Amino acid sequence: MTQPTLTLAIKRLESSLGVSLLVRSKTGVTLTRHGESFQRESKKFLEEWFELKSKIIKEKDDIRGIYSIGVHPSVALYTVGDFLPDLYRKHPHLEVSLFHDSSRIVTEQVISHQLDMGIVVNPVNHPDLVIIKLISDEVTLWESLNNKNNDVLLCDPDLTQTSSLMQKIKKQRNDFKRIIHSDNLEVLRDLVESGAGVGILPGKVVGTSNKKLVSLENAPVFKDNICLIYRADRVKTRASELLISTIKKLKQ
Incomplete structure (x- = not known):
């Protein structure tokens, strides 16, 4: 680094900190009180920087x-x-x-x-x-074998799948008189299993081993x-x- 570049770098540093770090005289340059403090703290900063750099390099190359x-x-x-x-x-x-x-x-x-x-x-x-x-996956209408409420629809109203299927359901049938809303699909599934009504559910949430629920025949399907x-x-x-x-x- 040339002398003018070094002088400019020091002036930028002093301007950023708002204090003088060096005392310049005919006999040389010495640290001010602020300069001594900055020197001590900067050594700690450099140590932490090299530790951080080492950690980042290690993380890049290791599974961590x-x-x-x-x-x-x-x-x-x-x-x-x-x-x-x-x-x-x-x-x-x-x-x-x-x-x-x-x-x-x-x-x-x-x-x-x-x-x-x-x-x-x-x-x-x-x-x-x-x-x-x-x-x-496929989202469609499901019910239990002992469904007690054929006129009740259970669904999460905030899902895009629900709004899409609801439009198709209205064209096919108009016999849902009441709706149970929930944003928890597992709660909806359990309610459908209990016979609370017909549910709009993804097949993955129902589960392939679930023998309690069956999909409604000719029900609309939303592909996920x-x-x-x-x-x-x-x-x-x-x-x-x-x-x-x-x-x-x-x-x-």
Whole structure:
């Protein structure tokens, strides 16, 4: 570094701090009281900086770090358990933080860098997103074998699937006199099992081994795609690559 460049750098530093760091005289340059204090603290800062740099490099090359995954609670019940236990067993320095909300909110959080990745239903295309289809599902009308309330419809009114199916249902039948609303699909499923009425439910939430519920014959169907999403410009580490490759194995 040349002398003029060094002098300019010191002046910028003094201007930023609002104090003089050096006393300049004919015999040389000495530190002011503020300069001595800055020198002591800057050594600590440099030590912390090199520690942080070492940690980041290690995290980039090792399977370690904390990663956030957003997923709707109902989707989490049939996806997360298929990959998280083995990841934790094999990689003791890897941590995953789960965030639960609607697929729309999760997608927004991934786009805005608040989440590392998401497992979402029917994501909307976005230029910053990589979208990988994992699982297919079908949302339709279900009832129990001992349904006591054929005129009662159970559903989550905030789901796109519900509004789409409701329009088709009205064209086919008009005999639902009452509606039970809930934003918890597992609660709706249990109510349908108890005979409370006919429910709008995803097949994955009902479960393939569920012998209590049957889908209504000739009922309209809404096709769902469960997808992995993450930003195209994400910071690539060995851990994030492992997470993505592991979740992709959920594909049918």
